[in-house]
């Protein structure tokens with residue numbers, strides 16, 4: 423199998439997790455990293471013995487770069503993804519795909535035009551608990567789905583927001599507790615429960631000195647008739663594990679942190695005892711700090727999925743279209759909140 427060459431642009435908080443994930447993936451090789459701050463690029467490059475660039479277009483000239491991982495402030499994703507796709511490179515874009523639907527659509531279109539693969543980074547999609555729930559839904563074990571709820575009661579310090587000019591701004595973060603943090607779980611929720619029909623929401627900035635929301639609550643209706651809620655905040659000390667609850671007329675499953683903590687159905691089937699025995703508790707990665715408990719395993723699974731997609735000419739598991747859905751829900755929540763909680767149809 424030929425090695426697929428990867429490069430990273432943006433050498434901040436999340437970039438080392440990409441570098442580790444690429445290093446640990448069979449068939450993938452990190453060849454270059456780029457940051458407009460050349461010392462930051464050099465530091466990461468040295469750690470992984472690759473070449474450092476401060477000029478993105480120079481890095482794109484390398485023929486051994488087949489995939490570019492976009493690890494930039496969220497509002498810059500579209501412009502550098504467009505450059506990469508126009509240079510014929512496949513792209514893996516950190517969440518959110520970008521911060522408006524127009525920019526997400528532009529990313530999807532430019533990747534199609536250039537016939538390059540596009541993946542949105544959502545490591546939580548690859549967690550075994552979410553896969554088990556999806557499987558139980560597809561085999562009808564929940565019966566009619568009734569409720570799907572997400573609760574992300576996290577904490578981010580003011581220092582975190584002050585650590586980068588783009589954090590907590592509408593222009594480059596695109597939102598706060600929802601667009602930056604809760605989006606991981608909103609994505610999993612819509613992936614498991616299906617498309618959202620409408621939302622009604624209130625968002626507030628209660629504590630943090632930022633433009634965007636630090637606390638938000640939304641009521642949602644899914645197209646399949648089920649109801650749900652989304653609670654997202656970065657203003658609850660000390661930061662609790664994120665929870666996703668999936669409930670139906672004949673079953674309930676709850677993911678907390680990275681673990682299944684509830685797995686109950688009206689009819690047991692062989693294998694349930696394995697799930698129940700595995701029920702435990704691990705702290706979710708971002709509860710109180712963006713990278714403190716983060717491991718690169720989820721990113722590794724996504725890099726590996728991209729390598730397979732390229733080698734077998736398939737769509738990556740979390741495509742651009744798929745990654746766009748969480749942005750659509752969050753933008754609808756913001757619109758509802760701006761209109762005093764009026765229902766917004768997607």
Ligand SMILES: NC(=O)c1ccc[n+]([C@@H]2O[C@H](COP(=O)([O-])OP(=O)(O)OC[C@H]3O[C@@H](n4cnc5c(N)ncnc54)[C@H](OP(=O)(O)O)[C@@H]3O)[C@@H](O)[C@H]2O)c1
Pocket residue numbers: 431432433434435436437456457458459462478492493494495496498516517518543545586602712716
């Ligand atoms: N999947 C996850 O769990 C996870 C976790 C954290 C973050 N993220 C996502 O990853 C992205 C980056 O977040 P982060 O926390 O890593 O941000 P960060 O620490 O601010 O890193 C971004 C880096 O990109 C550099 N940069 C900005 N514009 C550039 C340009 N035009 N060319 C080259 N480099 C440029 C920045 O330099 P300056 O500081 O000099 O501007 C900075 O070094 C965001 O979209 C975020 O939502 C995902």
